[in-house]
Amino acid sequence: MLVTSACFSLVELLKATMKVSPVKFVLSRCASWCKYRVSRYDEQMKILITGATGLIGKKLLIDLLKKGHTVVGVGRDKSKIVELPEKQTYSWDALSDQEFPLEALKDCDAVVHLAGEPVAAQRWNEQIKKNILDSRVIGTKKIISAFKKLKEAHRPKVFIAGSAIGFYGDQGEKNLTENASPGSDFLADVVQQWESEIIKADKLGIRTVILRTGIVLARSGGALEKMPPVVVGSGDNFMSWIHIQDWINFAIEAMENSESKGIYNLVSPYPVTQSVFIADLASERQVPFVMKVPQFVVGMVLGEMAQVLLTSQKVKPQKMLDQGFQFQFANLKQALKDIYHSEDYLVQNFSVSQFVPDKIENVFNFFSAAQNLEKITPDFLNFKVKNMSSEEIEKDTIINYKLKIHGIPASWQTQIVEFKPLEMFIDNQNKGPYSMWQHTHTFTPVKNGTLIEDRIKYKIPGHLIGLLALGSFIRKDVTQIFRYRVKSIQSKFNP
Numbered sequence: 001m002l003v004t005s006a007c008f009s010l011v012e013l014l015k016a017t018m019k020v021s022p023v024k025f026v027l028s029r030c031a032s033w034c035k036y037r038v039s040r041y042d043e044q045m046k047i048l049i050t051g052a053t054g055l056i057g058k059k060l061l062i063d064l065l066k067k068g069h070t071v072v073g074v075g076r077d078k079s080k081i082v083e084l085p086e087k088q089t090y091s092w093d094a095l096s097d098q099e100f101p102l103e104a105l106k107d108c109d110a111v112v113h114l115a116g117e118p119v120a121a122q123r124w125n126e127q128i129k130k131n132i133l134d135s136r137v138i139g140t141k142k143i144i145s146a147f148k149k150l151k152e153a154h155r156p157k158v159f160i161a162g163s164a165i166g167f168y169g170d171q172g173e174k175n176l177t178e179n180a181s182p183g184s185d186f187l188a189d190v191v192q193q194w195e196s197e198i199i200k201a202d203k204l205g206i207r208t209v210i211l212r213t214g215i216v217l218a219r220s221g222g223a224l225e226k227m228p229p230v231v232v233g234s235g236d237n238f239m240s241w242i243h244i245q246d247w248i249n250f251a252i253e254a255m256e257n258s259e260s261k262g263i264y265n266l267v268s269p270y271p272v273t274q275s276v277f278i279a280d281l282a283s284e285r286q287v288p289f290v291m292k293v294p295q296f297v298v299g300m301v302l303g304e305m306a307q308v309l310l311t312s313q314k315v316k317p318q319k320m321l322d323q324g325f326q327f328q329f330a331n332l333k334q335a336l337k338d339i340y341h342s343e344d345y346l347v348q349n350f351s352v353s354q355f356v357p358d359k360i361e362n363v364f365n366f367f368s369a370a371q372n373l374e375k376i377t378p379d380f381l382n383f384k385v386k387n388m389s390s391e392e393i394e395k396d397t398i399i400n401y402k403l404k405i406h407g408i409p410a411s412w413q414t415q416i417v418e419f420k421p422l423e424m425f426i427d428n429q430n431k432g433p434y435s436m437w438q439h440t441h442t443f444t445p446v447k448n449g450t451l452i453e454d455r456i457k458y459k460i461p462g463h464l465i466g467l468l469a470l471g472s473f474i475r476k477d478v479t480q481i482f483r484y485r486v487k488s489i490q491s492k493f494n495p
Helices: 002-006 010-017 022-038 055-066 126-149 186-204 244-256 274-284 295-310 318-322 332-340 360-367 370-376 463-493
Strands: 046-050 070-075 089-091 110-113 158-164 207-213 215-217 230-232 241-243 262-266 291-293 348-356 384-388 398-405 408-420 424-431 436-446 449-459
Touching (some): 055 070, 055 348, 055 436, 126 158, 186 207, 230 295, 241 332, 291 295, 348 463, 360 436, 370 384
Parallel strands (some): 046 110, 215 241, 230 291
Antiparallel strands (some): 348 449, 384 398, 398 408, 408 424
């Protein structure tokens, strides 16, 4: 059993015998393996995440829940952290006068700090730049202050803090490892001040890991959602990126492995130029053309914030590689294919997830009864089930509905194309208001309840013109419908 777990290969053993005796080789490999196992937490952990409603925070939260960990979520509005029981959520705004909630840290083994003002949400002015800096520096100071108030035995074992490759500034084609010198622009200064506060946790005896993150690629939300098929300036600047799943996998590994500490560049081993990035993105999404915009135009529109698009950072994840981390998506084309599955640019993605404090049998049975959809759909849709092709939902069941879209009567027919009891089902639109609509319902048993995940893919009628004219309007409708759905489910399962 020990030999199987250690995973020795015959080839490796034969190679080793050329240098050392087989006995010494086997003993050394066993020792290394045992040291690795001892360095990892075998028990389930209690983990606090700040920025729990953000792109990375939400994904990390869900993956940790599925691994059986207990998660505490902290955000500006705890009511938006619907993936957790209410008693495990806390409201906190780093820019307010509020101190970090000490109660949230009770019995936590790890803290993952991801909170901070978005950098590229709007054109910078002095106030926005101040918020970007203060949300990171002051926010981290408040967390360190909270650590100090805890008795040493009650402090978390590990503090994992998000940072950014903005630390390096614009350094052209230079290969940037964790030892590279910092830049001198606004973002580089922000990150330097930010990290100088993070590292203070290490002086308190808390193992500290700093994750300098590049562009995070994800299916719904983040940079890709706002990235048009446009090359800015020459397109020669390097973009360092990472698939969100690789980010999550390494963060979890860093929590579990006590050997992980210090600064890590969280990027793929293969950065690409902006021109290559946009070309690969356009190819994967079947975009028929790529535009070019002169650099001075971007500068006029975005002002100082244009540096986010124009800076060249060829960053290498040297410490991740040295530690033996295995990337699932090291290659950009591979990462984009996983995210988009070769779907064209007209396909829109929407997702929402939610925790309910009930066992999976009850939750699945509720959602697999078509009539219950009426109970969790807004009244303004006048949504009614007309008939079904089978008494209960199963694979190939066809369901006919009637509804009103902004007061206009419409019919909708869906077909269950996949059905796995107590796990998931998928319904596709056969007839209805969309050119394409696919809804994947997934159910996962987690501690004290069930995690529900809904993933929607849809196409708007009218091809490109329809997308441009109605895209944001329909997105708003879909968001409103699922916001109502979340609240209705909360009332149903947690009155």
